[in-house]
Amino acid sequence: MSGDVNGGEVSPGEAQLAISGVSKHFGGVRAVEAVTLSVRSGELISVIGPNGAGKTSLLNMISGFYRPDTGNIVFAGKDITGARPSHVAALGIARTFQNIALFAGMTVLDNIMLGRHVHMKAGVLSSFIYWGLAQKEEIAHRARAEELIELLELEDLRKQPTSGLAYGLRKRVELARALALDPKLLLLDEPMGGMNQEEKEDMARFVLDVNQQWGTTVILIEHDMAVVMDISDRVAVLDRGRKIAEGSPGEVQRHPDVIRAYLGTAKERREAAAA
Amino acid sequence: MFHRESGVFKTSYAADMALYPLPIAKWAVAAFAGLFIVIVPLTLGEYYVSILNLILIAIVGALGLNVLVGYTGQISIGHGAFMSVGAYTAANLVVRLDAPFWVTIPAGGLMAALIGAVVGIPSLRIKGIYLAIATLAAQLIIEWTINHVPAISGGVQASIQVPRPSFFGVQLKSQTQLYLFLMGFAVLAIVGTSNLVRSRIGRAFIAVRDQDIAAEIIGISTFRYKLIAFAISSFYAGVTGVLYTYYLGIANYEQFQLTVSIDYLAMIIIGGLGSILGSIFGAAFVTLLPIVTRWFLESFGGLIFSAADLANIIPNLRLILFGGLIIFFLVVEPEGLNRLWRNIRNYFRVWPFSY
Numbered sequence: 234m235s236g237d238v239n240g241g242e243v244s245p246g247e248a249q250l251a252i253s254g255v256s257k258h259f260g261g262v263r264a265v266e267a268v269t270l271s272v273r274s275g276e277l278i279s280v281i282g283p284n285g286a287g288k289t290s291l292l293n294m295i296s297g298f299y300r301p302d303t304g305n306i307v308f309a310g311k312d313i314t315g316a317r318p319s320h321v322a323a324l325g326i327a328r329t330f331q332n333i334a335l336f337a338g339m340t341v342l343d344n345i346m347l348g349r350h351v352h353m354k355a356g357v358l359s360s361f362i363y364w365g366l367a368q369k370e371e372i373a374h375r376a377r378a379e380e381l382i383e384l385l386e387l388e389d390l391r392k393q394p395t396s397g398l399a400y401g402l403r404k405r406v407e408l409a410r411a412l413a414l415d416p417k418l419l420l421l422d423e424p425m426g427g428m429n430q431e432e433k434e435d436m437a438r439f440v441l442d443v444n445q446q447w448g449t450t451v452i453l454i455e456h457d458m459a460v461v462m463d464i465s466d467r468v469a470v471l472d473r474g475r476k477i478a479e480g481s482p483g484e485v486q487r488h489p490d491v492i493r494a495y496l497g498t499a500k501e502r503r504e505a506a507a508a
Numbered sequence: 509m510f511h512r513e514s515g516v517f518k519t520s521y522a523a524d525m526a527l528y529p530l531p532i533a534k535w536a537v538a539a540f541a542g543l544f545i546v547i548v549p550l551t552l553g554e555y556y557v558s559i560l561n562l563i564l565i566a567i568v569g570a571l572g573l574n575v576l577v578g579y580t581g582q583i584s585i586g587h588g589a590f591m592s593v594g595a596y597t598a599a600n601l602v603v604r605l606d607a608p609f610w611v612t613i614p615a616g617g618l619m620a621a622l623i624g625a626v627v628g629i630p631s632l633r634i635k636g637i638y639l640a641i642a643t644l645a646a647q648l649i650i651e652w653t654i655n656h657v658p659a660i661s662g663g664v665q666a667s668i669q670v671p672r673p674s675f676f677g678v679q680l681k682s683q684t685q686l687y688l689f690l691m692g693f694a695v696l697a698i699v700g701t702s703n704l705v706r707s708r709i710g711r712a713f714i715a716v717r718d719q720d721i722a723a724e725i726i727g728i729s730t731f732r733y734k735l736i737a738f739a740i741s742s743f744y745a746g747v748t749g750v751l752y753t754y755y756l757g758i759a760n761y762e763q764f765q766l767t768v769s770i771d772y773l774a775m776i777i778i779g780g781l782g783s784i785l786g787s788i789f790g791a792a793f794v795t796l797l798p799i800v801t802r803w804f805l806e807s808f809g810g811l812i813f814s815a816a817d818l819a820n821i822i823p824n825l826r827l828i829l830f831g832g833l834i835i836f837f838l839v840v841e842p843e844g845l846n847r848l849w850r851n852i853r854n855y856f857r858v859w860p861f862s863y
């Protein structure tokens with residue numbers, strides 16, 4: 234791990250997650266280009282940027298879906314560069330997806346119970362026998378699942394298959410499943426995308442609660458600037474794969490490169506709409 | 509069983525998670541078990557009990573294949589061969605070491621599990637039709653190996669005589685005795701599989717089947733669980749092979765060829781993928797269908813066909829019926845017989861309050 238942390242306020246020693254110089258290219262597309270970012274334990278940091286800036290690709294490298302072309306990622310002192318997603322999850326990094334990845338045929342409850350997987354121990358034989366060890370474990374973890382159901386106000390839906398739920402509710406179930414891992418670090422990819430104002434406020438409140446009450450570190454990708462500026466401790470801005478700014482919400486908003494990146498895309502959008 | 513939900517309230521998580529959450533279902537299961545364990549073997553003749561025995565054996569194999577195909581979403585056309593691995597493991601143990609059934613059955617299962625897990629390794633990289641072909645290759649390689657290695661197959665005919673198992677010193681000579689013996693394993697497989705699929709391991713299987721990316725993100729190694737599914741499923745197949753060997757009195761690789769793999773796939777497709785009850789229905793249906801059609805044609809076919817034609821029609825009709833049924837269930841009713849049963853049951857579920 235090198236010491237060249239942009240932004241300066243975080244020294245690498247106390248970083249829970251240290252991303253150093255990671256890049257990911259797809260053919261000619263530089264999805265992520267030499268990004269360095271440190272996240273302290275308990276922090277709520279937002280990653281923003283125009284469409285295609287590389288935000289999701291960055292999360293994919295942290296959670297193990299993409300192997301970085303260059304650079305490395307260290308979590309809680311362990312190098313997780315290129316580790317398998319299931320391994321990363323077992324270390325305590327949970328995640329939700331931009332386009333929701335629930336088990337559609339399963340109930341809300343089963344989805345959340347699956348989130349407990351890494352904390353449960355029943356093997357093939359004790360599952361086969363069930364009565365005794367496996368049953369005791371099911372009951373204990375069911376209690377934890379019920380806590381999350383209560384926290385996210387999903388009581389009426391626990392036995393519903395997730396496929397039938399409204400979009401906003403499915404996002405909430407996905408958050409519940411991620412929280413069921415009792416993660417140390419939570420990666421949220423546009424958890425409020427496609428929601429109405431009221432749903433957004435609910436979701437923002439859940440995320441803040443988790444961050445503040447449990448001290449869970451959160452990396453949030455979000456397009457809604459009002460929400461981002463409201464709840465983030467720190468904001469990092471990506472544009473065309475590069476990190477162009479990092480700092481407090483206020484600092485970032487005034488940063489000339491950020492203003493240019495956003496106005497630029499707004500202008501391009503107008504041109505595209507006009508064409 | 510018939511479920512009636514009206515007026516039942518659950519007060520603990522344990523009650524909510526019970527296998528049969530409604531009291532009436534427990535009684536129905538008990539009555540059903542009594543019927544099959546006591547009354548059936550006492551009243552039916554040896555011939556009919558021998559058919560039931562074939563069904564009991566098939567239930568074990570169908571449950572195992574359903575764990576892999578129905579619950580985990582992988583495919584195997586090699587299960588016939590995995591059964592033969594169990595069969596020859598047991599036969600060799602019996603002939604060489606005079607091993608009792610409580611050694612041969614787990615040993616046959618474990619050997620098949622080991623080989624099944626190895627065959628499952630490609631499932632990390634390949635899916636669907638390619639995995640089907642890889643397991644088909646395994647079927648043929650195992651068939652060939654058994655047939656050509658005398659140390660396994662016992663020589664010229666590639667078959668080994670195996671005496672009926674003994675239970676507390678009593679050899680199970682009659683079909684009725686064998687029935688009770690096989691019933692024990694069928695019940696164990698049914699209850700065990702029901703438990704498996706409702707707890708941690710089974711949920712992980714379903715997760716791998718439905719959404720492998722989401723499975724990984726919550727810490728389920730898809731590779732690991734695919735291999736576990738292959739191993740468990742092949743274990744059942746190995747046990748099925750041992751039971752069948754005891755039933756026949758001989759281990760013979762011709763009893764475990766490709767058509768057997770396909771019969772078992774037919775069972776779970778017709779019965780219902782990812783369903784315990786479906787596996788049971790399918791095992792019964794696929795076992796009975798050729799017997800019933802043969803009986804029907806032998807009884808009434810003479811009215812239409814000549815005796816020579818009939819001899820041609822009977823074996824082919826079986827293939828035609830299976831082919832037709834598999835296509836019907838895949839296209840029209842992918843949830844199989846189990847779905848038809850559920851429709852009937854749901855009608856009674858909240859009876860008398862149908863709305």
Ligand SMILES: Nc1ncnc2c1ncn2[C@@H]1O[C@H](COP(=O)(O)OP(=O)(O)OP(=O)(O)O)[C@@H](O)[C@H]1O
Nearest residue numbers: 259262264282283284285286287288289290291331
């Ligand atoms: N698997 C992939 N194969 C090819 N190109 C990819 C892949 N993943 C991402 N990209 C490309 O990398 C660039 C960054 O994509 P990414 O999804 O990370 O952006 P984003 O910031 O999450 O955008 P959005 O706000 O639209 O979600 C895009 O040009 C995208 O097309």
Ligand SMILES: [Mg+2]
Nearest residue numbers: 288289290331
């Ligand atoms: Mg994205």
